[in-house]
Amino acid sequence: QRLGPENVMAFVAEPVVGATAGAVPPVDGYFKRIREICDANGILLILDEVMCGMGRTGTLFACEQDGVTADILAIAKGLGAGYQPIGAMLCSGKIYEAIENGSGFFQHGHTYIGHPTACAASLAVLRKLTGGLVDQVNPLGNMLDGALRDAFGQHPHIGDIRGRGLFRGMEIVEDRDTKAPFDPKRGVNKALKKAAFEAGLACYPMGGTIDGVRGDHILLAPPFIMTEAQIGEVVDKLAVAFKKEL
Incomplete structure (x- = not known):
């Protein structure tokens, strides 16, 4: 059965593909076109920047160089710079407001969510990254x-x-x-x-x-x-x- 746009919830990709393909950047304009298709069909753009984000490719978020923003962005690894394991999910205001104005409840978590030491380490790393290191x-x-x-x-x-x-x-x-x-x-x-x-x-x-x-x-x-x-x-x-x- 052929799927149409109405059957697609999200498009998930790495802006620069990491371990599986070996630091492969997209061709020019690729993610702008994907963003257009997603916007036209109500599809979420989810970007995995666990490896390529947090300054690794030259901007704090790798997708900045492709001129797009994600609806949901996954970050980790460089967020803690190796000092402390940590991961995070960022989302657009539109998604946040949909939850806030709906159930108001985002049921997601794990044992070490909001770990104060991990958060303190990542805050120190972010200050360095945004302070000129990138x-x-x-x-x-x-x-x-x-x-x-x-x-x-x-x-x-x-x-x-x-x-x-x-x-x-x-x-x-x-x-x-x-x-x-x-x-x-x-x-x-x-x-x-x-x-x-x-x-x-x-x-x-x-x-x-x-x-x-x-x-x-x-x-x-x-x-x-x-x-x-x-x-x-x-x-x-x-x-x-x-x-x-x-």
Whole structure:
């Protein structure tokens, strides 16, 4: 049975896809068009910014760069900056008012909701982020992107270098020209993670990039306070890992 707009409650997406695809930004205008379709048909736009939000891609909310706002926005990870686990859901005034003027009751919660230590930690993080820290992300991200492309842009096993801000992904392929992936049995992404860690670099590997089984990539998400010298360190340690495993 074909579904029409009246059968769709919400459209859910990551503004910059994280772990499953490896820091993939949308094509220009994609989310503006999605927002238009949602608005025309009474569909909620729900954005998952658990990985790409909180300044990681160069603006406090990743969707800002696409010129849209969400009806519901999920944030976490960077909200606590690793100091304290915390997650949050933000919603538009329209949704808030619908609850307020309806039952007035939003039944949702878990054991540690409103945890005072977590809230205090995230408040301190937000003050730093909005106090100028996020402004460093795009300049550093552009330098990191340039350094990665200079070092690995012609590497025979690097199929793509992509991302925004300090959220960068590198696709690992067996053949750079055809983008053919390595045999999943090789576990390339896991081997690269181990080799990079031995070289002194923590990266985020993932397999199944293409279809859930085939395809390898690694994610890089360095601290917002990294220096230009540390960009070179990242590249050098990746080079050691690539030389060992690719």
